[in-house]
Amino acid sequence: MPLPVICVPEGEIAAAGLSQAHEGWAKANEFTGKAGKLLALPGAEGEIEGYLFGLGAPADRSPLILGLAAAALPAGSYRLEGAFGDPTLAALGFRLGAYGYDRYVKAKERPTLELPEGADAAEIGRLVRSAFIARDFVNTPANDLGPEAFERAIVDFAREHGAEVNVIRGDDLLAENFPMIHAVGRASAQAPRLVDFSWGDPAHPKLTLVGKGVTFDTGGLNIKPGNSMALMKKDMGGAANILGLANAVIDAGLKVRLRVLIPVVENAISGSAFRPGDILPSRKGLTVEIGNTDAEGRLILADALALADEENPDLIIDMATLTGAARVALGPDLPPLYARDEAFARSVLEHGAAVDDPLWAMPLWPGYDRLLASKIADVNHISLGGQAGSITAALFLNRFIKKKTDWVHLDIFAWAPEPRPGRPFGGTDQGIRALYGALKARYGTI
Numbered sequence: 001m002p003l004p005v006i007c008v009p010e011g012e013i014a015a016a017g018l019s020q021a022h023e024g025w026a027k028a029n030e031f032t033g034k035a036g037k038l039l040a041l042p043g044a045e046g047e048i049e050g051y052l053f054g055l056g057a058p059a060d061r062s063p064l065i066l067g068l069a070a071a072a073l074p075a076g077s078y079r080l081e082g083a084f085g086d087p088t089l090a091a092l093g094f095r096l097g098a099y100g101y102d103r104y105v106k107a108k109e110r111p112t113l114e115l116p117e118g119a120d121a122a123e124i125g126r127l128v129r130s131a132f133i134a135r136d137f138v139n140t141p142a143n144d145l146g147p148e149a150f151e152r153a154i155v156d157f158a159r160e161h162g163a164e165v166n167v168i169r170g171d172d173l174l175a176e177n178f179p180m181i182h183a184v185g186r187a188s189a190q191a192p193r194l195v196d197f198s199w200g201d202p203a204h205p206k207l208t209l210v211g212k213g214v215t216f217d218t219g220g221l222n223i224k225p226g227n228s229m230a231l232m233k234k235d236m237g238g239a240a241n242i243l244g245l246a247n248a249v250i251d252a253g254l255k256v257r258l259r260v261l262i263p264v265v266e267n268a269i270s271g272s273a274f275r276p277g278d279i280l281p282s283r284k285g286l287t288v289e290i291g292n293t294d295a296e297g298r299l300i301l302a303d304a305l306a307l308a309d310e311e312n313p314d315l316i317i318d319m320a321t322l323t324g325a326a327r328v329a330l331g332p333d334l335p336p337l338y339a340r341d342e343a344f345a346r347s348v349l350e351h352g353a354a355v356d357d358p359l360w361a362m363p364l365w366p367g368y369d370r371l372l373a374s375k376i377a378d379v380n381h382i383s384l385g386g387q388a389g390s391i392t393a394a395l396f397l398n399r400f401i402k403k404k405t406d407w408v409h410l411d412i413f414a415w416a417p418e419p420r421p422g423r424p425f426g427g428t429d430q431g432i433r434a435l436y437g438a439l440k441a442r443y444g445t446i
Contacts (some may be wrong), residue, residue, distance in 0.1 A: 002114045004050035005069055006041075007082035007090075008033040010057045016082055018052075026052055035061065036068040036421075055083065063089045064356040067097025067422030075109035080116045087119040089355065095128045096422035101139040126251040127436070130244035131429040133157075137240035138414050138427025142216035142233045147190040147264045150215050150236065154262055157243055158197035161250045163260075165197040178263075178307075179281045180288065180299040185265030187220070187273035192265040194304065199250055200257045205443060206313035207249070207256040210304045211242030212297045212320035213264040220267050220293030221275055234427055235297070237414025238320035239264070244429055245319075248436040253446040256439075261308055263300035267293070279377050283307060284400045289374040291382035297322050298381055298393050302400040309401045315344075315442075316401065319410045319431060325389025326411040333420070335412040335430050336362040338394040344408065347441060352434025356422060359410065359434055368392050408435075 008016045010033040013026050022041050031039045035056025043049040053069045055061055066084065070093075084090040091113055098110045115121055137145065137153070145153070151167060158165040170191035173182040178194055185192025195213075214235040218224060224232070239262045246260050274280070278290045280299070283306040288299065297320050308316050326336050337359040339345035345361050352359050371383035371392050379399060383392035394409050401407050416428040423429075 002077040002079040003048065004081045005053050005073070005078050006050060007053050007055050007066070007080060007084040009055045009083055010034055012083070016052070035065060036072075038069060038072045062093070062356045062421040063354065064093030064096060064422030066090045066093035067420075070094045070097035070111050070113070071419060071424060073111040075111055077112050077114065079114040084116070087116040088124060091115050091119045092124050092127060092355070093422045095124060096131055097424065099132060099135060099424050101136065101426060103140065126248050127433055129251070130248040130432050130436070133247055134237070134240040134244035134414070134429040134432065135427045137243065138234045138237045140233070142266070145233070145236070146215050147185065147188065147193060147266055150213060150239075150264050151193055151195055154195045154197075154239075154243065154264070157247075158195075158260075161199060161247070163197040163199040163250075163258075165195070167193055167195050169193040177283050178303045179283070180303045181263045181265065183274045183278075183280050184267055184296045184300050187270040188266035188268040190266060192263070195262045195264060196259070198257065198259045201255075201446075202257050204255050204257045205315070206259065206311060207254075207439070207443070208259040208261065208308040208311075208313045208316045209242045209246055210261045210301060210308055210316065210318040211239030212236065212301055212318075212322065213239035213262045214297055214300070215264065215266050217267045217294070217296065218269055220269060220296060221273050222292045222294045223269065224294060231415060234414050235267075235321050236264075237412060237427070238297075238318070238322070238410075240427070241319045241412060241414060241429055241432055244432045245317075245435055248432060249439060252436070252440060254439060255443045255446050259308070259311075259313070261304045263304045265296075265300055267296045282400070286379055286399065287377040289377040289380045291380050295382045295393070298396050301397055305397060306400045309405050313405070315406045315408070317408045317410075317435060318397070319412055321414050322411045323390045323393050325386075325393075327413060329390060330360055332413045332415060332417055334358050334360050335410050336360055336390055337431075338362055338364050338409040338411075339407070340364070341406050344406070344438060344442065347438040348408070348434050351437025351441070352431070355433040355437065357431065357433040359431060362391060362394070364394055364398055365391055366395075369395055372396055410435075
């Protein structure tokens with residue numbers, strides 16, 4: 001029999017329907033329903049009969065607050081009681097909060113939840129799996145997830161979902177006109193590659209997802225200092241989250257022709273590394289001056305976005321761990337969103353707010369295009385002076401997509417430096433639920 005987790009808003013312990021003994025126990029332990037507080041309820045024989053869990057005040061409450069309960073509870077089976085609110089969000093938060101990454105340690109049992117009445121089991125299942133796909137990939141170190149291993153994982157994912165998949169590797173990238181993907185990845189012992197898979201009815205609107213797949217980023221010849229390199233296993237977080245989003249799109253059966261493009265490289269250092277000051281050709285035909293080899297993500301994305309744009313899709317979405325400037329401006333929890341269509345951007349923001357997947361709209365401010373000027377090429381890939389770095393990175397990508405194409409860009413962090421409701425410490429999902437909700441509203445299901 002699952003143990004009850006009794007959910008109590010702050011200051012409402014008297015309305016929780018507890019026995020006199022349990023209410024007295026709560027008061028003796030100063031349990032008031034403060035957000036995230038968990039209190040075991042003793043039985044007559046000293047056993048645990050259940051738990052009280054504090055929801056906090058409604059105005060400050062995360063929709064995924066039950067994730068904190070899952071993170072604190074011991075392994076076992078539980079059911080929700082009390083004022084937990086929307087059953088789907090409550091269960092989603094709990095299951096997201098029960099995540100753990102155990103690949104390199106003895107597997108730890110996690111708490112499980114009996115779904116409350118009215119919860120949408122299918123929606124919960126797909127969103128939990130989508131988040132865990134992203135988290136597992138980001139948490140895996142580069143020695144076990146280099147370009148070759150990441151390619152295999154993406155191909156396995158595509159085939160599992162019944163998608164058609166194609167991979168271009170090594171010097172074939174030059175033959176197929178992806179010079180910037182090749183340049184960024186050529187210094188590694190593992191060749192660069194572009195993984196391309198498609199799913200769905202070709203007659204449906206074309207939705208193309210592009211993810212930055214840098215499996216490790218040394219910074220290249222503009223080498224990062226050690227403290228900046230320590231987390232660079234997560235530099236494929238854009239690709240990881242794109243795969244999570246693709247899982248949700250396919251599992252829900254959205255009415256789209258889905259294409260996923262993931263350029264996979266390691267930004268390494270060797271005699272063949274690209275250099276500051278190099279001029280690179282691009283698939284789009286623009287020449288690109290290299291201002292800093294540590295700004296490699298936008299280069300591989302630019303070639304992939306140019307390919308995506310060639311078939312005139314209804315919508316292109318890219319996700320990338322792209323700039324430190326985004327973290328300076330908005331911190332690790334709030335990724336900037338750039339979109340050409342303001343109505344779709346509002347839809348993404350609204351859906352994200354409803355499921356604690358926050359984003360913040362930022363402008364594709366044309367006045368800053370001048371900061372990407374080059375005296376010897378069509379464009380420099382970084383801005384002079386370093387100001388407005390997240391915006392200028394987005395503006396650089398903007399040049400590789402036709403003006404009429406609907407495009408959305410997310411500059412994510414893909415890492416939770418401290419636990420939050422539904423997000424344990426470590427590699428994390430960002431933007432998946434927000435984008436999925438907006439895409440579901442835009443396209444509907446089959």
